[in-house]
Amino acid sequence: MGTLEHITIVxxxxxxxxNIGIAARAIANHGIGRLALVAPTGFDPERARWMAPKSHHVxxxxxxxxxxxxxVAASVHVVATTARSRSREWPIHTPEQxxxxxxxxxxxxxxxxxxxxxxxxxxxLRMAESLLHFPTTDVRSLNLGQAVTATAVALAGGARTGxxxxxxxxxxxxxxxTALINRGIEVLHEIGYLExxxxxxxxxxxxxxxxxxxLRDEEVNNLLGxxxxxxxxxxxxSDP
Numbered sequence: 001m002g003t004l005e006h007i008t009i010v011x012x013x014x015x016x017x018x019n020i021g022i023a024a025r026a027i028a029n030h031g032i033g034r035l036a037l038v039a040p041t042g043f044d045p046e047r048a049r050w051m052a053p054k055s056h057h058v059x060x061x062x063x064x065x066x067x068x069x070x071x072v073a074a075s076v077h078v079v080a081t082t083a084r085s086r087s088r089e090w091p092i093h094t095p096e097q098x099x100x101x102x103x104x105x106x107x108x109x110x111x112x113x114x115x116x117x118x119x120x121x122x123x124x125l126r127m128a129e130s131l132l133h134f135p136t137t138d139v140r141s142l143n144l145g146q147a148v149t150a151t152a153v154a155l156a157g158g159a160r161t162g163x164x165x166x167x168x169x170x171x172x173x174x175x176x177x178t179a180l181i182n183r184g185i186e187v188l189h190e191i192g193y194l195e196x197x198x199x200x201x202x203x204x205x206x207x208x209x210x211x212x213x214x215l216r217d218e219e220v221n222n223l224l225g226x227x228x229x230x231x232x233x234x235x236x237x238s239d240p
Contacts (some may be wrong), residue, residue, distance in 0.1 A: 004159050005033040006108045008063075009148055010071045012124055018045040020059070021051025022145030023113075026152040028055035031159075036063040036071040036110070051145075060131040068112065072127055073175030075110040077211065080120050080128035081147060091130040091209070095151055099158030100131050105170065111151060116144050126203060127174055129211035172220045177210045180220050183227045190234060 008181055009027055014020050014037060037043060043064075048196050049056045065071040074080050079098065080090075093101060102109065112128060113196050114120035127129075132144055132151065170182075185203055194202065215223075 003106070004031050004108055004155055007032045007102070007155060008036055008075060008110045009091065010036045010068070010070070010110050011039060011040070012038045012068060012112055013118050014040050014144065015042040016144070017042055017047035018051045019144040021048040023148040024048065024052040024058035024233050025055045026149040027056060027058050028052070030152040030156040032152060032155065034061065034063060035059070036065055038065045038068055038071050039237050040064070041097070046058060051116065062224045068124060068127060068176070069178060070112040073173060074108060076107045076211060077109040077129065077173045078112065078127045078174055079109065079130050079132050080112040080125050081114070081132045081134065081151065082119060092129065092133045095154035098156035101158070102155055104156035110128050110171070111173070113147055117149050122200065127178060127207060129208050143173070170195060170216055170217045174222050176217060177215060180204045180223055181210060181226055187230055190231065
């Protein structure tokens with residue numbers, strides 16, 4: 001049986017401590033690694049613990065972050081949950097498909113869940129490389145705690161058939177890849193490529209490409225060096 005200790009559940013701007021407690025309970029029940037809270041607007045630890053019997057340690061050890069970037073920096077993969085269609089193209093998994101994927105590719109993974117009233121915004125998806133989609137009827141209203149629980153169940157199902165060895169990865173983390181993408185965006189801005197284009201769309205495209213490339217740290221360093229030299233070279237050329 002595989003392990004889920006490499007999974008981080010990330011609640012983005014959660015508003016209800018009850019949902020945080022339910023999420024913590026699901027994390028403890030299924031052996032998921034940890035909980036991260038991004039800018040929680042309604043975090044009451046005592047109320048959250050009341051909804052999480054025998055799971056207080058998950059809440060006590062929750063990683064409180066100011067930004068999504070901070071929450072996912074140490075991960076290799078980032079997946080965002082959604083119950084609605086998106087205008088931009090991301091690879092999409094169902095919970096069952098994602099459970100199988102995690103079982104066969106056990107690398108440090110962050111799963112993003114949006115706030116109760118609105119879900120994740122397109123800006124929140126900046127570092128996501130794929131989407132976890134919850135099929136619903138015309139009533140697209142899935143409780144945050146329920147969404148985390150359903151995901152945990154799917155992950156546990158995949159883990160039962162996954163490898164028993166602990167996950168290991170030589171891939172660059174999201175934090176390292178983000179540094180590369182940010183430098184790339186700087187260069188594209190300087191050479192005028194982003195004129196008339198959406199920076200967010202271009203950044204999302206680069207995020208998915210970098211994730212599929214499975215870049216290693218030394219490769220990220222090499223690419224950063226190339227971009228830095230390109231910026232230096234351009235700075236030495238005066239405009240005509």
